[in-house]
Amino acid sequence: MQMSAVAESKAGFKEGLRAGISIAVGYLPVALTFGLLAKTTGLTVIEAVLMSVLVFAGAAQYISLSLIAGGAGAAIIIFNTFIVNIRHFLMSASLNEKMEPETRLKKAVYAFGLTDETFTVIATKEGKSTTGFAFGVMLIAYGSWVINTGIGHLIGASLPSFLQQAMSIALYAMFIGLLVPSAKKDLKVVYLAGLAAALNSLFVLTGLLNTGWAIAAASLLSAVVVEAAGWLRKGAGLL
Template identity: 65%
Template sequence: YISLSLIAYGTGIFEIILTTFIVNIRHFLMSTSLNEKVEEDHLLNKLIYSFGITDETFSVVATKEGPAATGFLFGVISVSYSSWVVFSGLGHLIGANLPQTLQDSMGVALYAMFIGLLVPSMKKSVKVVFLAVLGAIFNSIFTIGNLMAQGWAIVTATLLSAIIIESVEVIKRNRSVRHEN
């Protein structure tokens, strides 16, 4: 979706590749996080269920109490994938018959889904709240102020927010270590 939006804005190929890489690098982070949460298993099983790791499946598995069994992962991924296939088809059939004004307004649904995925993390971590708010502020400043193209605004806002939040975390940890000594 991001690549298509960037193409529509006339963004250059380098920006599209970099943005797509940065947005999708989260899959490395999600996989690493889930690897610590799931039970020990054969590499082949891990390779199979890694195919199904999405933002939604990660959110469900990550918020599960205790370790996640292989069967649980396969169950979550199977339900998620089959729901996606079935309801994409139904959505196309139903959506194609909606009035054009309603079809045009459906673009908000993707943003609503990401907000729905973000809220549970925000409830558990103040750090995530600050990261989301800071990213939104930077992106707004960059795009509304016409400081950079929308593609670069997203990339820059994401990186800048992550760097600032992590720098604050490192400074806080270093101060607490010095006070303990």
């Protein structure tokens, strides 16, 4: 009986590895770019790889680079990472219903590997998802992100200095690249981005907040205002 459970776990793990290959391939260019930009921001290869090892959150890591470049302190970087990844609370709760019963320790392990992409693959699997399957999906995605971060940094180190400095512009291009597809799908994203940009500029230019706290405050306030406007509009439609 026990051997059967072990064999089933191994089969689920292998299935998860196969299902996660597409994520690993998709992470390759993004992780390479992150490693390269981490080099231009001033992080050592060890620091860049450690960030990917310990954080494993693409958008949050990119924002952290911009905050580090702006001289933000550790507290604001941690707070912004929390805000950016707060959606993981909902994703974890949803995934908990999908997964088979498991110990808290194993749940904690695969909760660390939760990203938008791994969540999608696991959540869309037919029936209950096994722990082995989740580990397989997350391990190959995690390995791709960490390894390619290091490779990207090493590639960046071999570039001429003037190209390394120019690559700092790519950080902002990356944010635009992440924003545009979402904005095309939902007009609310345009309102959120526009209002957040305006509030951030107001906070920084008036000296009310420094760069790090301005980003966090603008993100939270824009989300509240846009959602409140949406509720008021729906309420007015019901009257």
